[in-house]
Amino acid sequence: SKTPRRLYIDYLIPLPPETVAADIDPWPGGLAQMYPYAEQIITDVLSGVVEDPGNLSSQILSPQDCCGFFVQESKASPERDVAAILFPSVDQLEKIDEIDRMVGKDRTLLIFNRQFKRPEDFGFRKKDRSQQVVFDRFEWGFAFQEFACRGEDVKLNFELGHGGWKSCVICDEDVDAGAKEFALLEPSFDRPVYEDLERRINKVLPEPLWMRKMGEAETKGLKFQRGKK
Structure with missing residues (x-):
């Protein structure tokens, strides 16, 4: 083999x-x-x-x-x-x-x-x-990692023979819309470093998480108030 x-x-x-x-x-x-x-x-x-x-x-x-x-x-x-x-x-x-x-x-x-x-x-x-x-x-065979980068939920995945490291950010602050996944860096055989992920997040999601949550609250109201008349 x-x-x-x-x-x-x-x-x-x-x-x-x-x-x-x-x-x-x-x-x-x-x-x-x-x-x-x-x-x-x-x-x-x-x-x-x-x-x-x-x-x-x-x-x-x-x-x-x-x-x-x-x-x-x-x-x-x-x-x-x-x-x-x-x-x-x-x-x-x-x-x-x-x-x-x-x-x-x-x-x-x-x-x-x-x-x-x-x-x-x-x-x-x-x-x-x-x-x-x-x-x-040793070399990487499989990895599924999750951590915070610029306050965002980032996931890394690697599977030997499947194109290298893949990265994405998960946004789930909008309860009504559900979780959304945004690809970050191009697949690479080198594990992505924090700084590169952060720079890419700044382009993909210019507004930080706290700002997006404030915008959602202003638009839809606070979560505990939704559905109330």
Whole structure:
């Protein structure tokens, strides 16, 4: 297979069902609270990508960092097993290298929702080592990311073999019109940087969100007043 065997997967974990709009932080327990949700997602992902899935094994690599290791075996062939490291942080650098060698070059290894972004995150002494162990070996396989940029709801998506990173902004301040999606940058194999997204948003949506909401209130009235005579 020509598919790269060392891949990053970045998956947006759905908010817990008890989340309400007033919650300042839907994950007050951090990674420890996220772990069981992520564990279910990664289990589903692994069983979905492995041909004729067999036994799934897992272990905790670091309780304090909430980092786990999963291996989905394939009944078809050991070479088709897929392994994954969940929530690895900068403290798992040597463990990543150890697992990489254990998995071997013929089997796939995924890094799922990594807790670092660049070699500099590992500090001066381990920057070059992280480049060798992680960044030179792994590339993006799939990503679905959501974050705020200039106060707007921005989504990034990447799927290997489907044209690179795609970006859009979601506008849902108009309840009557519903959510609207506006494409931002042209698809690219380099992940879009914040500054480029911000510049594009300034062109696509010149008025900031608060101004658009004020305009809606002036036109339609406050939400709690709508429908009243």
